[in-house]
Amino acid sequence: GYDNLSKIQRIVPESVIPKLNLLETTLINFADENKGKVIPSRVDGKHAGIITIDEIFRGYAERLGNRAQDIKEIPLNFKEMREAIRNDRLSDLMYQSISTMSVEANIADDIRHQFRSEIEEYDIEITDDYVGSSTMPHKINPKDFENVKSFWKAFSPRVMTALFGQITEHQGDSTNEFLADTIFESFAGLTYTTGKLNKAIQNLKFKDKN
DSSP, rough: HHHHHHHHHIIIIIOOOOOHHHHHHHHHHHHHHHOOEEEEOOSSGGGGGGGEEHHHEEEEEHHHHHHHHHHHHHHOOOOSOHHHHHHHHHHHHHHHHOOOOOOOHHHHHHHTTTTTTTTTOEEEEOOOOOOSSSSSSTOOOOHHHHHHHHHHHHHHHHHHHHHHHOOOTTOOOGGGHHHHHHEOOOOOOOOHHHHHHHHHHTEEEEEOOO
């Protein structure tokens, strides 16, 4: 438990926040590169209203930036905190890590739906190691975006673990011993999904049909 408290103190400022900032920049760059280009709004398909790509991606960047700021504002001086206060802060961190992953999953899911064959608004840069659909090799498979959503599905239930950790029956209650371990794993997962989504968007291309 205590080893992972130290790991959380390192991974948040040294890895999580820089990666979130990088992803925010990537989202803004994609918005700038595709300024004024029109796309069906979100997941409503070809019957949807229209919206510009830069509006969508700047909205993503704002949401992500808000989450990063919320994480940065949570104190990490765990050794100076009483146990109950420390568990509250750990609960806050767990919520923010999952909430940030939820934003990333929402971004990934929006983009994934735009790959549907009846819409096909996006394409991706094909590399030598790219693998298409297992049943239709010619089909573009937005697997990196699907991976991000898959991680969110696996990690989001863990927020309940953090809430349970706020219940302390007595000083030195060992029933919360592994709370920090679970939260560290969630931040490790967030670090992974942030890097994965950043790379996927860097390889994303808008299909200009005009």
